[in-house]
Amino acid sequence: xxxxxxxxxxxxxxxxxxxxxxxxxxxxxxxxxxxxxxxxxxxxxxxxxxxxxxxxxxxxxxxxxxxxxxxxxxxxxxxxxxxxxxxxxxxxxxxxxxxxxxxxxxxxxxxxxxxxxxxxxxxxxxxxxxxxxxxxxxxxxxxxxxxxxxxxxxxxxxxxxxxxxxxxxxxxxxxxxxxxxxxxxxxxxxxxxxxxxxxxxxxxxxxx
Amino acid sequence: xxxxxxxxxxxxxxxxxxxxxxxxxxxxxxxxxxxxxxxxxxxxxxxxxxxxxxxxxxxxxxxxxxxxxxxxxxxxxxxxxxxxxxxxxxxxxxxxxxxxxxxxxxxxxxxxxxxxxxxxxxxxxxxxxxxxxxxxxxxxxxxxxxxxxxxxxxxxxxxxxxxxxxxxxxxxxxxxxxxxxxxxxxxxxxxxxxxxxxxxxxxxxxxxxxxxxxxxxxxxxxxxxxxxxxxxxxxxxxxxxxxxxxxxxxxxxxxxxxxxxxxxxxxxxxxxxxxxxxxxxxxxxxxxxxxxxxxxxxxxxxxxxxxxxxxxxxxxxxxxxxxxxxxxxxxxxxxxxxxxxxxxxxxxxxxxxxxxxxxxxxxxxxxxxxxxxxxxxxxxxxxxxxxxxxxxxxxxxxxxxxxxxxxxxxxxxxxxxxxxxxxxxxxxxxxxxxxxxxxxxxxxxxxxxxxxxxxxxxxxxxxxxxxxxxxxxxxxxxxxxxxxxxxxxxxxxxxxxxxxxx
Numbered sequence: 001x002x003x004x005x006x007x008x009x010x011x012x013x014x015x016x017x018x019x020x021x022x023x024x025x026x027x028x029x030x031x032x033x034x035x036x037x038x039x040x041x042x043x044x045x046x047x048x049x050x051x052x053x054x055x056x057x058x059x060x061x062x063x064x065x066x067x068x069x070x071x072x073x074x075x076x077x078x079x080x081x082x083x084x085x086x087x088x089x090x091x092x093x094x095x096x097x098x099x100x101x102x103x104x105x106x107x108x109x110x111x112x113x114x115x116x117x118x119x120x121x122x123x124x125x126x127x128x129x130x131x132x133x134x135x136x137x138x139x140x141x142x143x144x145x146x147x148x149x150x151x152x153x154x155x156x157x158x159x160x161x162x163x164x165x166x167x168x169x170x171x172x173x174x175x176x177x178x179x180x181x182x183x184x185x186x187x188x189x190x191x192x193x194x195x196x197x198x199x200x201x202x203x204x205x206x207x208x
Numbered sequence: 209x210x211x212x213x214x215x216x217x218x219x220x221x222x223x224x225x226x227x228x229x230x231x232x233x234x235x236x237x238x239x240x241x242x243x244x245x246x247x248x249x250x251x252x253x254x255x256x257x258x259x260x261x262x263x264x265x266x267x268x269x270x271x272x273x274x275x276x277x278x279x280x281x282x283x284x285x286x287x288x289x290x291x292x293x294x295x296x297x298x299x300x301x302x303x304x305x306x307x308x309x310x311x312x313x314x315x316x317x318x319x320x321x322x323x324x325x326x327x328x329x330x331x332x333x334x335x336x337x338x339x340x341x342x343x344x345x346x347x348x349x350x351x352x353x354x355x356x357x358x359x360x361x362x363x364x365x366x367x368x369x370x371x372x373x374x375x376x377x378x379x380x381x382x383x384x385x386x387x388x389x390x391x392x393x394x395x396x397x398x399x400x401x402x403x404x405x406x407x408x409x410x411x412x413x414x415x416x417x418x419x420x421x422x423x424x425x426x427x428x429x430x431x432x433x434x435x436x437x438x439x440x441x442x443x444x445x446x447x448x449x450x451x452x453x454x455x456x457x458x459x460x461x462x463x464x465x466x467x468x469x470x471x472x473x474x475x476x477x478x479x480x481x482x483x484x485x486x487x488x489x490x491x492x493x494x495x496x497x498x499x500x501x502x503x504x505x506x507x508x509x510x511x512x513x514x515x516x517x518x519x520x521x522x523x524x525x526x527x528x529x530x531x532x533x534x535x536x537x538x539x540x541x542x543x544x545x546x547x548x549x550x551x552x553x554x555x556x557x558x559x560x561x562x563x564x565x566x567x568x569x570x571x572x573x574x575x576x577x578x579x580x581x582x583x584x585x586x587x588x589x590x591x592x593x594x595x596x597x598x599x600x601x602x603x604x605x606x607x608x609x610x611x612x613x614x615x616x617x618x619x620x621x622x623x624x625x626x627x628x629x630x631x632x633x634x635x636x637x638x639x640x641x642x643x644x645x646x647x648x649x650x651x652x653x654x655x656x657x658x659x660x661x662x663x664x665x666x667x668x669x670x671x672x673x674x675x676x677x678x679x680x681x682x683x684x685x686x687x688x689x690x691x692x693x694x695x696x697x698x699x700x701x702x703x704x705x706x707x708x709x710x
Contacts, residue, residue, distance in 0.1 A: 052587045055568050055594065057700050095419025097687040100696065121687075122420045147363045148418035 004033060004069055008041035008111075011061025013068040020069040030076035033069075034113055042066055042111030046196030056100065059195065063107030070110065084115035086206035089131045090141040091119035093152035098145035101175060101195075105141060108195045109202055114139075125152070125159035132160065132169050138206050141198070142188075144175040153178070154186040170205040174198055214293040215239075216257065217300060218343055230254075230261075230286035232520055232539045238330060238344040239296055240653045244524075244549065244630035245284035251298065251653075252283040259292035299341050312339045312665050317395040319664040320388070322381060323460065323657035324401035324409060325349060326358055326483065327508075328626075329381060330657050333388045336395070339665055343388040350380040351408070357484040357505065358404040358456065365414045374411045382439045391440055397447045398664055400656045402458035402485065403427055406449055417456070421685060427452030429674075450660070450674060454683025456500040461487050462677050463659025468622040468652055471496055471677055475619035476611070478604060478644075479652070482507050482627045486596075488603045489681070490611055490618075496681040497611055501603035506596035507548040507627050512589045514582075516545035518630060523550035523583050525632065528557045535580040543580050549630035554585050555593055556635035559702055566702050568594050594700045597641035601699040604642075606689045615643035622652040629653055640702050 004023060007016035023033055045062040048054040054062075077084075090106050092099045099121040106118045117135045119127055132140050140160070142153045153173050160166050173183050174192040183191035190205050192198025209226040213233065224233045231245045231252070242251030247266030254261075256279040263276055264285045271280050283294075315336040323330040326349060333343040351373050355361040365373055381399075385391065399409065403424060407414045410430040417424055429451040434441035441447075450459030461481065470477040473492050481487040486503040489496055509515030509522075516522050520539025523546045527534050535550070537543045546554065558564035558577050565571055568590050576584040608614060621644045623631060633649035636642045642649060663670040686692060 052591070053569065055591055055700065057697050058567065060697050097420045100693055103693070146359060146418075148359060148366065152419075 004037040005041045008062050008065045009044055011058060011065050013065045016065035017068040017072060020072045030073045031082045033073060038066060038069060038111060039113055042108060046108060046199060050196045059104050066111045085113035086139055087135055087137045088114045088116045088139045088141060089135055089137040090116060091123035092121035092143045093149055093156055094122060094124050095152050096144050096146055096149035097121050102143035104195045105198045108199050112199045125156040128156050129159050129163045132165050137169055139170045139172060139202055141172045144178060147177045150177060157186050157188060172201055211288050211291045216295050224288045228288050229539060230283045230288060234283055238346040241284050241629055242651050242653050247282055247285050253280055253297045254283045254294040255279040256281060257293040257295055259290040261286045313667055315667050318390050318393040320394060320397040321657055321660040321664050322399040323654055324399050324405045330654060331384045334664060342390055345384040345387055347384055350376045362404060362414050362418050366418050373408045377409050378437050386440050392442060394441045394445045398660050399449045400459040400463040400660050402460055403452040403456050406452055406458050409449055422455050451678050453498050453681045456485055457487050457498045457683055460656035461489060461498060464624050464655035465489060465677050466662055466673055467655040467659035476613055476617050477620040478618055479622045479624060481624040483625060486600050488607055490607045497607045497684055498681050499603055499607055499684045499686045501599045501686055503596040503599040506592040509547050511592050512551060513586045514545045516547060518547040521545060522547040523579055524630060526550055526553040526557050526579060528561055533579055543583050546583055548627050551593055552639060553632055553635045554579055555590060556638035559638060568702060597639055598696055598700040601641055602696040603686055605695050606686055607684060610684060618644050620648050620650055622650045624652045624655040
């Protein structure tokens with residue numbers, strides 16, 4: 001029986017759930033499992049992606065294994081009153097249907113201990129505003145895969161400002177055509193070049 | 209040392225470097241090489257009227273002794289060693305291919321068939337009375353200066369450049385037409401192109417194509433007078449841009465369906481146009497499902513480290529013999545890059561040799577897969593190809609699922625576009641891009657242009673054909689299909705299933 005770390009790294013969902021159950025039965029604390037196994041495993045997944053060892057299928061499989069474990073851990077974490085690493089709202093902006101990249105970032109953030117509200121794809125600016133208020137999110141992540149839908153990121157940032165939320169929520173943007181320069185241009189606080197980088201930037205933004 | 213090569217019946221002449229391949233010389237002038245220059249079909253055959261073109265073993269296979277004696281040769285195998293006058297067979301037949309529905313009906317005057325591609329323009333002047341091809345002209349789409357693919361052109365258009373794009377394409381085609389004979393007899397010009405090209409040529413706002421659900425209400429047929437386009441044709445001539453099918457799938461695919469006959473086929477067949485925007489159709493006599501999928505530029509060798517178009521110096525084919533790589537380079541020049549077909553072959557060979565793992569990773573932590581100095585395939589190149597082939601494979605799977613069929617039910621897969629001619633179907637299957645046996649894969653060449661010609665030359669049938677295909681073709685938005693993400697991700701890896709037991 002592999003431990004949770006290996007099960008996530010190898011993308012084995014059943015084994016990850018099994019390992020989690022076993023560890024809990026053996027007396028491990030949920031938060032301890034998150035910090036000693038899940039977060040390091042997802043960090044390693046991100047590292048392997050960055051050095052081109054892992055590709056999209058491996059990322060998604062690892063995310064699935066992580067989620068299988070998290071499904072068991074979440075009720076325990078909530079009951080123990082453990083604080084997440086941060087609260088995040090994420091979505092693909094209005095007009096854009098691509099959500100595989102966004103799903104990967106959402107999973108990586110979840111794997112890093114963040115609480116993530118995923119709004120899906122083709123999300124209107126107002127829906128982001130509503131979710132940020134409702135979730136009292138510290139970070140909102142906007143994804144776009146088409147140059148033609150990138151302007152919706154700007155509209156969303158403006159809508160957050162108009163709703164008076166820019167003071168308390170940080171904005172991170174990402175997606176294939178998005179650049180640091182564009183992030184700066186529209187007044188976003190951060191830019192995630194890929195899923196692994198997004199986690200690092202999210203940690204920094206939430207710590208600020 | 210350069211030799212003059214004259215091509216009849218269209219009185220085209222060119223200067224060719226001694227020893228150069230005829231394929232490389234004729235391809236830019238609109239001659240098609242249906243089997244990708246492999247010497248396997250007779251589609252590119254030419255008859256030597258003056259000069260000498262050596263007979264190769266492939267030509268001995270392809271022709272009878274009488275045919276060889278009367279000068280027939282395969283252009284794809286020929287090298288220019290003297291001045292030549294060649295009769296190009298495909299210019300004597302108005303329509304090439306296995307189009308069983310086609311029957312030529314003589315009509316008065318001349319017509320122009322135009323394939324308005326995102327990258328390339330192709331136009332042919334036809335004598336409607338005899339069906340003879342009077343001129344063949346090709347050029348690059350002048351809009352390319354404003355963006356290589358459709359989405360970047362859409363971006364340019366919605367940022368205020370729409371008028372410039374419309375003017376550029378109308379002028380570009382106008383110039384091709386100005387170089388054609390018998391313009392004064394033209395009654396009809398027919399164009400086909402994808403939805404973005406249709407809108408940009410017609411001067412229609414492309415904004416609906418810039419965001420979900422990527423549908424336009426303005427995809428119907430458009431008619432113009434030569435005067436409003438600034439074209440040098442009689443005032444009485446009619447210019448028709450054929451109607452789109454839905455989403456990004458335009459009349460180029462409508463014409464391709466007509467040319468390949470898949471709307472009447474039995475069993476189920478597929479038509480795939482491999483480009484940055486891949487278009488896929490499956491259907492038979494009962495109906496048609498079509499979709500487009502963003503494959504990215506890997507098939508055109510875009511975003512590939514040593515990628516280049518299929519021109520001289522490009523590695524176009526790779527095979528392994530006794531564990532050693534053999535690369536076929538276009539033209540006589542030294543290898544300097546790799547084109548789309550070479551990339552597909554290289555990865556297929558890498559998988560066979562175990563140098564690329566089924567998950568796409570280079571074995572033993574390697575960063576590159578060397579082909580022939582200085583050409584290499586990098587890890588990132590393999591990832592780009594995985595995205596491209598994954599998009600096509602997933603699109604086809606989703607359409608088949610919607611139809612209630614499986615890959616094994618397909619009786620034929622037609623590959624449209626120049627890349628389809630050069631792609632090795634075995635390699636495409638090896639990398640999991642196609643799941644169909646190579647024997648069922650048919651290069652369809654410029655099926656769009658062929659379909660437009662069929663319409664031009666069949667006046668009594670064409671309206672029924674066009675309306676019939678448009679009425680029966682249902683557009684599917686792939687991203688909204690159930691299981692899209694799962695299917696796409698499953699299609700990213702290089703499947704091993706067909707290798708087991710071999």
